[in-house]
Amino acid sequence: MSDEIKHFSMGGIEIPARKELNTDLEIEELPLPEVVYLPVRQHIGRPGKITVKKGDYVKRGQCIVEEQEGVSARLHASLSGEILDIKEIPDGRGGKSEAIIIKRDQNAEVKRINFSLKTKKEKSAEEIKEIIKNSGIIGMGGAGFPTHIKLSPPADKPIDTIIINGSESEPYVSVDDRTMQEKTAKIFRGLELIKKMVGAKNGFIVCEENKEKAIKKLASEAKKWPELSYQVVDSLYPHGAEKMLIEACLNREIPEGELPMEVGVIVNNVQTAVAVAEAVDEKQPVVDRIVSVSGYGIKNPKNLIVPVGTPIKELIDYCGGVVSEDSILIIGGTMTGFKAESTEIPVTKTGFGIIILSESEYKEYESRVCIRCAKCVDACPVYITPNRITDFINNNYLEEAEALSLASCIECGSCAYVCPAGRPLLRWLREGKARVRERNN
Amino acid sequence: MDLKLSGPHIGTDDSIEKTMWNVVLALIPAAVAAAVFFGYYALFLIFSTAVFSVLLEYPFTRKFPGDGSAFVTGMLLGMSIPADSPFWLPLVGAFFAIIIAKQLFGGLGNNIFNPALAGRAIIRLSFASYFSSWPAPFDGITGATPLAHRAADSSYTYLNQNGLSGIWNLFSGNIPGAIGETSALALLIGAAFLYYRGYIEWRIPGAFITAVIITSALLGVNPVLSVFSGAVILGAFFMATDMVTSPAAREGRLFFGAGCGALTVLIRYFSSYSGGVTFAILTMNGLSYLFDHLFEGFHYGQYQIRKRNYKIVGASIIAAVIIALFSYFSLLIA
Numbered sequence: 001m002s003d004e005i006k007h008f009s010m011g012g013i014e015i016p017a018r019k020e021l022n023t024d025l026e027i028e029e030l031p032l033p034e035v036v037y038l039p040v041r042q043h044i045g046r047p048g049k050i051t052v053k054k055g056d057y058v059k060r061g062q063c064i065v066e067e068q069e070g071v072s073a074r075l076h077a078s079l080s081g082e083i084l085d086i087k088e089i090p091d092g093r094g095g096k097s098e099a100i101i102i103k104r105d106q107n108a109e110v111k112r113i114n115f116s117l118k119t120k121k122e123k124s125a126e127e128i129k130e131i132i133k134n135s136g137i138i139g140m141g142g143a144g145f146p147t148h149i150k151l152s153p154p155a156d157k158p159i160d161t162i163i164i165n166g167s168e169s170e171p172y173v174s175v176d177d178r179t180m181q182e183k184t185a186k187i188f189r190g191l192e193l194i195k196k197m198v199g200a201k202n203g204f205i206v207c208e209e210n211k212e213k214a215i216k217k218l219a220s221e222a223k224k225w226p227e228l229s230y231q232v233v234d235s236l237y238p239h240g241a242e243k244m245l246i247e248a249c250l251n252r253e254i255p256e257g258e259l260p261m262e263v264g265v266i267v268n269n270v271q272t273a274v275a276v277a278e279a280v281d282e283k284q285p286v287v288d289r290i291v292s293v294s295g296y297g298i299k300n301p302k303n304l305i306v307p308v309g310t311p312i313k314e315l316i317d318y319c320g321g322v323v324s325e326d327s328i329l330i331i332g333g334t335m336t337g338f339k340a341e342s343t344e345i346p347v348t349k350t351g352f353g354i355i356i357l358s359e360s361e362y363k364e365y366e367s368r369v370c371i372r373c374a375k376c377v378d379a380c381p382v383y384i385t386p387n388r389i390t391d392f393i394n395n396n397y398l399e400e401a402e403a404l405s406l407a408s409c410i411e412c413g414s415c416a417y418v419c420p421a422g423r424p425l426l427r428w429l430r431e432g433k434a435r436v437r438e439r440n441n
Numbered sequence: 442m443d444l445k446l447s448g449p450h451i452g453t454d455d456s457i458e459k460t461m462w463n464v465v466l467a468l469i470p471a472a473v474a475a476a477v478f479f480g481y482y483a484l485f486l487i488f489s490t491a492v493f494s495v496l497l498e499y500p501f502t503r504k505f506p507g508d509g510s511a512f513v514t515g516m517l518l519g520m521s522i523p524a525d526s527p528f529w530l531p532l533v534g535a536f537f538a539i540i541i542a543k544q545l546f547g548g549l550g551n552n553i554f555n556p557a558l559a560g561r562a563i564i565r566l567s568f569a570s571y572f573s574s575w576p577a578p579f580d581g582i583t584g585a586t587p588l589a590h591r592a593a594d595s596s597y598t599y600l601n602q603n604g605l606s607g608i609w610n611l612f613s614g615n616i617p618g619a620i621g622e623t624s625a626l627a628l629l630i631g632a633a634f635l636y637y638r639g640y641i642e643w644r645i646p647g648a649f650i651t652a653v654i655i656t657s658a659l660l661g662v663n664p665v666l667s668v669f670s671g672a673v674i675l676g677a678f679f680m681a682t683d684m685v686t687s688p689a690a691r692e693g694r695l696f697f698g699a700g701c702g703a704l705t706v707l708i709r710y711f712s713s714y715s716g717g718v719t720f721a722i723l724t725m726n727g728l729s730y731l732f733d734h735l736f737e738g739f740h741y742g743q744y745q746i747r748k749r750n751y752k753i754v755g756a757s758i759i760a761a762v763i764i765a766l767f768s769y770f771s772l773l774i775a
Binding site: 010015093094095171243247254255256257258328330333334335336337338340341355357361363368369370372373374375377382383384404405408413416417418419420421426431 | 443445446448449452453455456457460548549550551640642684685686687688691694733737738739740741742743744745
């Protein structure tokens with residue numbers, strides 16, 4: 001790709017990136033927790049079929065939930081030990097979901113992930129797809145779409161470009177940043193595998209300009225992979241959104257309501273690429289995930305590699321606990337994530353961050369009257385008009401809201417971030433989308 | 442999914458109050474220029490109106506000094522009257538602005554018409570005699586504004602008589618006119634400040650001034666005189682950009698600004714009132730929700746629709762040009 005720093009055409013906001021806390025911290029291993037809670041459904045789509053029962057002994061890496069027909073994904077045990085129970089636990093978004101609880105066997109020997117690239121053995125496209133499916137890989141940037149489905153587009157939609165998304169525009173989080181610095185070779189290897197599997201011509205890794213160290217690493221590694229490259233984009237929020245990324249890098253616009261494959265592109269997160277490389281080369285299913293524990297409310301911010309299902313309490317304790325009892329706990333990013341009500345909630349495959357905000361930093365919504373300042377309109381990266389759409393949603397005119405492209409909203413939160421009247425625009429937009437889904441069902 | 446737990450959990454430290462007090466700050470250079478050109482009585486008029494407006498709003502909001510929007514309204518109103526007005530004139534205007542045009546419509550955010558301009562329109566029509574002559578800067582001798590010169594004599598005596606220094610006087614504000622509207626320089630400093638802080642955006646003022654220039658040129662009026670005389674600068678950067686009463690959609694803002702500019706020149710040219718900005722912006726205010734609806738613009742992902750529409754617009758422009766040329770030549774032959 002070109003050396004030029006690219007950016008998308010309209011909207012976007014400048015947010016303080018706050019990466020200084022975590023960008024220089026090496027990824028550490030969290031000591032294995034005593035108990036893990038593995039929610040059965042961590043991906044988008046249908047939940048899988050549980051293949052174990054209470055009292056069974058499982059080994060780390062053993063498949064405990066099989067995928068079903070259609071959009072579905074596997075799940076593997078992240079600890080060796082006995083299954084304590086299968087029951088409903090809070091899912092961190094105000095609802096409940098079924099989870100498998102495993103108690104660790106103290107004597108089991110556990111091999112953790114190594115950071116260097118091991119043997120490269122060539123595999124065919126079919127084999128790669130099978131391995132990806134069997135390893136339970138889902139979109140690990142936050143969306144959680146099963147990767148084996150994403151990477152098998154219908155035959156009439158040829159894919160020419162694979163983008164590996166390393167533009168981590170959420171403040172505080174440094175998961176992709178650290179991965180690009182420490183597992184650079186694995187990312188390129190993952191991209192090579194995905195590219196081969198899909199049969200795409202081009203493949204590149206995208207990184208934001210404010211991650212200088214990661215860019216340097218990518219630049220030196222790219223010399224070893226003649227067919228792959230990297231691209232730098234500017235650090236406007238939300239560059240991590242795939243629509244924005246495709247527009248910035250390739251100047252292609254995805255038609256309304258369609259997927260990126262419509263324009264011949266597949267976007268995968270850096271973590272997903274690493275997971276693909278580890279699954280194919282090291283036969284390692286997704287049992288661990290890298291999490292940034294950050295924010296000015298935590299004593300020692302850290303980047304941790306933790307078994308999937310670890311309660312976030314363990315991570316916070318390992319990082320020295322919170323500075324003050326008033327601080328607010330966010331799971332995911334501060335823009336798109338959810339406020340956690342308890343510390344029992346487990347880390348899922350898509351959970352990239354645990355952010356502890358001090359109370360003064362936390363935005364309390366006041367919902368004052370809209371002064372029509374149009375800041376939300378100017379901030380919106382898909383240039384819809386959040387002020388009008390939310391007015392329609394709040395008065396229950398769903399058709400009108402849909403006519404204004406409610407479905408185009410990527411839920412980045414830029415509108416609510418800039419609103420001077422403190423209106424919770426993103427909540428209302430999500431509410432509107434939920435109501436539309438409800439009506440359609 | 443419990444949406445109360447949903448984000449974003451961080452935000453800007455921007456607020457309605459901050460927005461409004463920044464506009465007040467941006468108006469300070471114009472107030473200073475007013476004091477220099479018209480004396481301290483002008484300053485007294487501006488700030489007495491502003492404070493009175495805040496007091497008028499107190500029974501409705503129960504907050505002092507409130508969110509600052511009433512202060513902005515009062516300042517703008519005080520700036521849009523002649524410097525020799527009696528002290529009660531802007532206070533009457535403030536009453537209409539705050540009570541009728543703003544609070545009776547539901548307060549900040551719900552008013553359809555710009556309160557300052559609505560108040561001004563009412564006193565402009567009710568007490569027309571105070572608006573017939575304008576004191577000149579420094580000496581206080583009342584005279585017609587450059588606009589009135591033009592209305593009387595279409596050969597622009599003002600510019601012809603004064604030449605280059607006339608243009609400088611127009612720009613710096615050394616001309617007869619309302620308190621705050623004469624000094625384009627001071628107003629532009631304030632506007633630059635607002636632009637830098639992100640409280641105004643180029644579309645409305647840009648379209649406004651472009652439309653003034655084009656319409657003036659079409660009507661054979663000197664565009665420089667049109668832009669720098671009367672309230673065009675004040676209107677384009679501070680009145681038309683009032684957030685509540687202007688459209689929010691991007692393309693709506695363009696059309697809104699263009700409409701304000703074109704109407705301003707048309708009213709000045711064809712009506713007996715010299716100042717067209719007030720009525721032009723008030724008219725367009727009434728259309729702002731409609732413009733939001735009509736000129737919503739395209740959203741991400743509507744590339745195909747956009748391309749088709751551009752083709753239709755392009756084809757109709759070419760067709761119109763061909764028809765115009767054809768009829769022109771057929772007239773020539775006949």
